[in-house]
Amino acid sequence: MRNDLFAIAVILLLSCGCAAPVEEPAPRIDLEAAQSSLKEADRAWAEAYAASDDPADAFVSMLADDAYLLAPDAPLARGKEAIRSIIADLEARPGFSVSWEATAADVGSAGDIGYTIGTYQMEMTNPDGEPIRIDGKYLTVWKKQPDGNWRVVADMFNPDGPPSTVNE
Secondary structure (H helix, E strand, O other), X not given: OHHHHHHHHHHXXXXXXXXXXXXOOOOOOOHHHXXXXXXXXXXXXXXXXXXXXXXXXXXXXXXXXXXXXXXXXXXXEEOHHHHHHHHHHHHOOOOOEEEEEEEEEEEOOOOOEEEEEEEEEEEEEOOOOOEEEEEEEEEEEEEEOOOOOEEEEEEEEEXXXXXEEOOO
């Protein structure tokens, strides 16, 4: 009888050790709120850029340290300094200005990565001294940081077509 109780106790202990661990359910993400916060981050970035005395610094302020920029007719840029250089070169062009607005935002089911899609308008003076406008679209990939803020990990933009002259 004693051996039977001992055997049952051993079997119970072994079976408890073989049970699969209970996993906690993933926290529910309010995707609508996450999408709204992402679109707000994009809007705040555009406003900070437009209001800044140093737009290149304002642009890189929202980037992750190892972010990518995929600009038209330019090599792939990686990292804040490389991206800052491209933006500073654009800003140095006569008559340069740019504005953008997100038209859509989406966030993955974990709530930690998302993207914004939108349109931009860029103006500058061409080599003949005429003001021109370039309309285009962009895609920006964002990653939520441990502090809860969104940071840009990749930004890509391209024109809708050739520049048009601006009628003054």
